[in-house]
Amino acid sequence: MTNADLSVSSSSTPPAAPTPVRPEEFDEQTRAALGALDHRAVRVVADGRPERTRSGYAQDWKSWTKFCEQSGVPLLAVTSGTLTAFVEWLWTQPGWKAGTSLAPSTIDRRISGTVVSARQEHAVKLEEGVARLARNRLAQLVKEMEKSAEKRGRGQAAPLLVDHLVAISAACPDNLRGIRDRALVLMHFAVAGREHELAANRVRDYALTSAGIQADLRVSKVRPRVVPVPYGTRPSICPVRAWTAWKEAAELTDPDAPAWPRLHSRWNTVMESGLQPESVGDVITRAGARAGIQIRFTGHSPRRGLATSSRMKGHDQIVIAKQGGWAPHSKVLAGYLEVVDQWEDNALLGVL
Incomplete structure (x- = not known):
């Protein structure tokens, strides 16, 4: 190879890429611009959360503010x-109803809401696992509560079963309010x-098919899902009918x-x-009372x-979890099912 060839080969080599500026070397203007982008990203995600989630976090931060004061x-x-x-x-604060105290689940949510608000709303850099010690303390207080047989909060919601649906459906009056309440409960x-999830539904979210309804629960604080609702074998409690x-x-002709x-009062x-979500729960409560059921149902x-x-x-639990949008191995769902399983899978069966 000649010197000329070397010269041509050398001149065709692309120039080296410039060394990128390292984050610690950013100037103030760049840091400010990046900070603005970070803040905007946090706001976009926060504003995209369901209204109920945002409202809950706001209440949690309000409680934290009161504690700090x-x-x-x-x-x-x-x-x-x-x-x-x-x-x-929080353990010493009164509950939502006179004479009651805050439930442990409410206190646990207050912890989560405070941590999330501090990070996302106020850009506070918190240590990893910052709430671990607080939750350990809450667990200790719950054990003490159980030993003393203390009752806190409203307790778990009573299950609304098929026999209840039959009574509620029969008790709904034959007017627009009764027709709505029956359809909503079912x-x-x-x-x-x-x-x-129900409060956010639009008419178009209930698509009628030959087999039933495809219910699109597109607004959910956990995970949106499409739920198949087949025709019921009993017309009086068939959700599709x-x-x-x-x-x-x-006359719901507008799909949106x-x-x-x-309904006008x-x-x-x-x-x-x-x-509103709370009003959906009120319909359930009133429907049970209207039917004369001696259980206070909630949403x-x-x-x-x-x-x-x-x-x-x-x-199977997996099938039930899919219908209701629970995690496949949800501890909450497992607790509900255990109430049934304790009689079907009992160590005394066939013994006594």
């Missing part, structure tokens, strides 16, 4: 020690829904209208706005009732 803890001093003190303070049970009757009676609208006419009762009733028919 009373104890003299700086508002943004979210540490293992302050969270533990927060738990002990659909709530069939999809094992959460109150906010009940939904069809309600849709026709209310709320599936479960409010005096005239019982259909209003433009939909039921969670149909969800637990589907899990219980399905297990009584021998369905």
Whole structure:
């Protein structure tokens, strides 16, 4: 190879790429721009959370703020020690109803909401596992509560079972409110829904097929899902027939209208706005009372009732979990099913 060839070969070599600037070498303007992008990303994700989740976090942070004001803890001093003190303070606070105390599950949620709010709303850098000590303290308080037989909170929701559905359906009056309430209770049970999932539904979310309804629960704080709802063998408690009757009676022709609208308190006419999640629960409670059932049902009762009733028919936990949007091995769901299983899989069967 000649010197000329070497010269041509050398000149065709691409220039070396510039060395990238390392993060610790960023100037103030770059740091500010990156910080703005980080803040925007946090806000976009936070604003995209369901309204009920945002409202819950706001309540949790409000409780934390009150604790800080009373104890003299700086508002943004979210540490293992302050969270533990927060738990002990919450343990002494009254519950939602006069004469009651906060449930352990509510306190646990207050911890989560405070940590999330500190990180996302106030950009506080917290140590990993910052809430571990506080939750250990909560577990100790729960053990002490169990030893003393103390009752806290409302307890678990009573399951709304098939026999209850029969009574509720029969007791619904033959008017627009009764037709809506019947359809809402039956659909709530069939999809094992959460109150906010039903409240967010639009007419288009219930697609009628030859086999039943494909219910699109597209708004969920856990995970959206499409739930198949087949025709029931008993027309009086068939969710598909009940939904069809309600849709026709209310003249729900706009696919984007709320599936479960409010009704005028005096005239019982259909209003433009939909039921709020709390109002969905109120419908369930009133429906049980109207039927004369001596159990106070809540918005969670149909969800637990589907899990219980399905297990009584021998369905597997995975199948039930898929219908209601539980994690496949959910401890909460397993607890519901254990109530049924304790009689079917009992060490005394065949012994006595």
